[in-house]
Amino acid sequence: MVKVEKYYLPPTRLIPNSPQPLLRYKGLLAEPSERRPEVINDRLERNYWTTQWIFRYGPSQPSHYHSRIHEAMAVLSGRATIRFGVADMDPDLDKNTWGNAKETGGIEVTANIGDVFIIPAGVAHKTFDTSPSAEFSLLTPGDGHGIPGPNVGEALASVELSGFTMMGAYPKNCGHWDFSTGVEGVGDFEASWSVPRPEKDPFLGDLQDGIVGQWNAIKIPDRKALFANL
Structure with a gap:
């Protein structure tokens, strides 16, 4: 049985977040054989999602x-904290990670090996406090926006995991990820809120436990009501 945790994250002054819940499938990939990147990739492909990267994370990163x-992220090795839902308020990583230089609100989740996160468009995330400690690095070929070459499975099978690593995937034929930090989209949050729901969940396919059952048909929130208490 899949253990699903749901988090509803309202917009902030700088972050759109989403009407759809952030989903965490805790320990979904419990067995080492399930966490092999090439095996995960096959599962994603069957559900019309595409692997674009495996990153080894450093001590912190910008929100x-x-x-x-x-986006879907699967934890392949290590442990870390992921902060969801708020923007950094200072470019200094020490201040925005360990100090108070961040927006109020959001949640912090301990990400363990085998966890899967399904992140709606617009939801802020920041990975930090990684263990084992290592330097940030892209472990897959290319620039992080897809795996080049004719044999993606072979390329993924050759990746050597160390530190805290996650594998990232996105719905097929929906383009590549951008990196918005909380300035670019102010005034245009509806663009993130209206991104269509994928046909299938990347890991659970048609099961109602996944986004097919957990994400409702898009209904753009009333902006005035959402921002009334900010």
């Missing part, structure tokens, strides 16, 4: 969101 595309 950001993807304005026009939904």
Whole structure:
């Protein structure tokens, strides 16, 4: 049985977040054989999602969101904290990670090996406090916007995992991810809110436990009501 955690994140002054819930499938990929990148890729392909990267994360990174595309992230190794839903308020990573230089609100989740996160377009996320400690690095060929070459499975099978690593995937034929930090989309949050729901969940396919059942038909929120208490 899939353990699904749901988080509804309202917009902030700088971050659109989403009417759809952030989903966490805790320990979904419990077995080592399930976490092999090439095996995950086959599963994603069957559900019309595309692997674009495997990153090894450093101690911290800027908070950001993807304005026009939904994202799935699977934890392949290590442990980290992921902060969802708020923007950094200072470019200094020490201040915005460990201090108070961030928007109020949001949530922090401990990401463990085997966890899967389904992140709606517009939802901010920031990975930090990684263990084992390592330098940030892209582990897959290319620039992080897709795996080049005729044999993606072979390229993924050759990746050597170390530190805290995640694998990222996006719905097929929906383009590549952007990196919005909370300035670019102000005044145009509806563009993120209106990104269509994918046909299938990247890991659960047609199961109602996944986005097919958990994400409702898009209904653009009333902007005035959402921002009334900000």
